[in-house]
Amino acid sequence: xxxxxxxxxxxxxxxLDFVNMEIFSIEQQERDLxxxxxxxxxxxxxxxxxxxxxxxxFKKRLSKCNPIIAGYLNALTxxxxxxxxxxxxREIITKNFLYxxxxxxxxxxxxxxxxxxxxxxxxxxxxxxxxxYKPLKDFVQGVCDVNSYFTYKSFLDIPNxxxxxxxxxxxxxxxxxxxxxAFMSGTINDYKHFDFNTAFTELFYFTRKSENYNYENCxxxxxxxxxxxxxxxxxxxxxxxxxxxxxxxxxCHDCDVITSIAWDRIEEFNSFQTxxxxxxxxxxxxxxxxxxxxxxxxxxxxxxxxxxENKLPSEDNxxxxxxxxxxxxxxxxxxxxxxxxxxxxxxxxxxVFHRMKKDHLIYKDLKQLEFIDFLSSFEIHLxxxxxxxxxxxxxxxxxxxxxx
Numbered sequence: 493x494x495x496x497x498x499x500x501x502x503x504x505x506x507x508l509d510f511v512n513m514e515i516f517s518i519e520q521q522e523r524d525l526x527x528x529x530x531x532x533x534x535x536x537x538x539x540x541x542x543x544x545x546x547x548x549x550f551k552k553r554l555s556k557c558n559p560i561i562a563g564y565l566n567a568l569t570x571x572x573x574x575x576x577x578x579x580x581x582r583e584i585i586t587k588n589f590l591y592x593x594x595x596x597x598x599x600x601x602x603x604x605x606x607x608x609x610x611x612x613x614x615x616x617x618x619x620x621x622x623x624x625y626k627p628l629k630d631f632v633q634g635v636c637d638v639n640s641y642f643t644y645k646s647f648l649d650i651p652n653x654x655x656x657x658x659x660x661x662x663x664x665x666x667x668x669x670x671x672x673x674a675f676m677s678g679t680i681n682d683y684k685h686f687d688f689n690t691a692f693t694e695l696f697y698f699t700r701k702s703e704n705y706n707y708e709n710c711x712x713x714x715x716x717x718x719x720x721x722x723x724x725x726x727x728x729x730x731x732x733x734x735x736x737x738x739x740x741x742x743x744c745h746d747c748d749v750i751t752s753i754a755w756d757r758i759e760e761f762n763s764f765q766t767x768x769x770x771x772x773x774x775x776x777x778x779x780x781x782x783x784x785x786x787x788x789x790x791x792x793x794x795x796x797x798x799x800x801e802n803k804l805p806s807e808d809n810x811x812x813x814x815x816x817x818x819x820x821x822x823x824x825x826x827x828x829x830x831x832x833x834x835x836x837x838x839x840x841x842x843x844v845f846h847r848m849k850k851d852h853l854i855y856k857d858l859k860q861l862e863f864i865d866f867l868s869s870f871e872i873h874l875x876x877x878x879x880x881x882x883x884x885x886x887x888x889x890x891x892x893x894x895x896x
Contacts, residue, residue, distance in 0.1 A: 497602075500598075504590065506606050507590050508583070508590070511628070515636055516861070517876050520875060520876050526644075529546075530759040531759070543647050544648065547641065550638075550644065553637050558631075558634070560630070577745045578639075597621060615629075646689050647757075656698075658698040661691065661694045668688065671686075672746065675737055683740050684742055688750055692716075692757065696713075707766055710764040710765070710766050713761060716761075717754065728862060730812050730813045751861075814866055816853055824848065830892050831844070838876075844893075845877055860876075
């Protein structure tokens with residue numbers, strides 16, 4: 493694929509946004525189903541059985557995939573000699589798929605006004621132009637199946653290293669987190685990839701062995717979860733000194749993996765909860781818990797007016813990982829003040845995400861999951877975002893967007 497013109501790049505981005513949104517929606521559904529399946533299990537043995545069945549299910553489904561997409565999925569599952577990260581490799585393969593299998597559609601859209609198509613369901617757009625939607629639908633499902641297969645398989649993988657033991661696993665995890673935090677603080681200037689997912693699989697495996705299964709080690713598992721959650725928040729809010737860390741692909745990839753571990757493997761972490769942790773979570777809370785005496789002296793908090801509180805220094809961007817400038821954040825805040833919370837949250841904030849990305853006010857590489865998590869800090873709770881093509885008539889939202 494040679495260098496694309498601006499219009500060709502716009503069309504390719506339009507197609508990629510649709511594919512990525514479809515992948516995200518299906519993966520969210522699979523995560524929700526997985527959590528439900530695990531929550532109904534009575535013990536770890538049953539969870540192991542469920543996981544094995546899921547691995548077999550996705551393996552069987554991939555073996556029967558549409559022959560048109562088989563080569564693309566094979567490229568996604570074959571070890572890459574350049575060690576390209578999975579997300580980056582998926583985008584490269586998706587571009588090749590679109591450019592090869594839908595070249596005529598691509599050319600037709602280059603000569604069309606994409607804005608005229610955004611109000612329609614993308615599937616109906618493809619079919620109304622005379623193209624077969626099924627290969628694209630199968631490709632999206634196939635990519636999701638590959639990701640699910642690898643995810644569930646990683647839960648089953650047992651370490652093959654005969655010299656590996658509990659102490660060595662803990663040491664390499666501690667060293668990995670130490671280096672990650674040192675890079676975030678700017679103490680070291682370079683960061684190299686570490687396979688956190690496999691390391692946690694090893695940790696769970698060795699901790700569950702009878703000789704290692706004790707109170708102290710189970711507490712340690714819970715502390716690791718707290719650490720993954722802290723890194724997830726720090727990465728999202730840029731609560732660290734070395735903001736240039738975002739230019740390091742290995743760092744960004746590992747933080748994304750840690751975020752996934754904190755969310756998607758929560759059932760595994762919970763299986764190691766100690767009795768006192770379970771009691772603390774299930775114990776009925778009372779006002780007495782808030783009235784216990786402390787050794788700290790009362791602190792007088794100066795309350796400033798709301799007007800002063802809302803003022804933002806011109807150089808202060810509170811979410812530099814999400815917004816490209818403080819002006820971009822102010823734009824979002826004004827949109828939030830306009831839309832607030834309503835039964836239209838899904839449509840309104842899906843529009844905000846896509847529209848601000850288009851204007852380069854939100855970083856192009858920002859994942860929808862990160863934006864959804866960010867919205868929760870504004871009490872906007874969504875489980876997905878809609879593609880721009882599924883939002884219907886955006887005239888009112890467009891008018892508000894241009895006015896503020």
